[in-house]
Amino acid sequence: MGKKVTVLALFKAKSGLEEEVKRELMALQGPTRSEEGCINYVLHQSKEDPSRFMFYENWVSQEDLDKHLQMPYLKAFREKAGDLLAEPTNITLHIMI
Numbered sequence: 388m389g390k391k392v393t394v395l396a397l398f399k400a401k402s403g404l405e406e407e408v409k410r411e412l413m414a415l416q417g418p419t420r421s422e423e424g425c426i427n428y429v430l431h432q433s434k435e436d437p438s439r440f441m442f443y444e445n446w447v448s449q450e451d452l453d454k455h456l457q458m459p460y461l462k463a464f465r466e467k468a469g470d471l472l473a474e475p476t477n478i479t480l481h482i483m484i
Contacts, residue, residue: 390482391426392452394444397477401470405438408471411464412440418460419444424451438473452480 400408412430419428426445433439446452455461468476 390448392446392449393481393483394442394446394452395479395481396442396444398440398442399473400438400440401473402438404471408438408440411467411471412442415460415464418458419455422451422455422458424448425455 398408398412409432416428416430419425424447426447427443429443431441431443433441444452446455
């Protein structure tokens with residue numbers, strides 16, 4: 388079995404679209420949390436800059452994360468992202484040490 392994977396995914400909403408981005412990201416939580424291999428999938432909003440959001444995610448394995456990235460609802464969000472986000476999503480992968 389592979390190592391658990393932690394993901395930090397950072398998003399910056401375009402000015403004026405903060406609430407719409409928040410709704411779109413919140414809508415990903417339910418289906419993602421029911422995916423096999425999802426340990427947690429938690430959305431955060433910056434205290435200093437309400438246009439910035441972060442998903443903190445933990446997955447049982449890289450394979451489970453790879454399956455997640457192919458889910459139709461994630462693909463649908465990526466198609467909308469260009470209209471909603473001020474910059475590309477910043478995703479970093481980590482393992483616990």
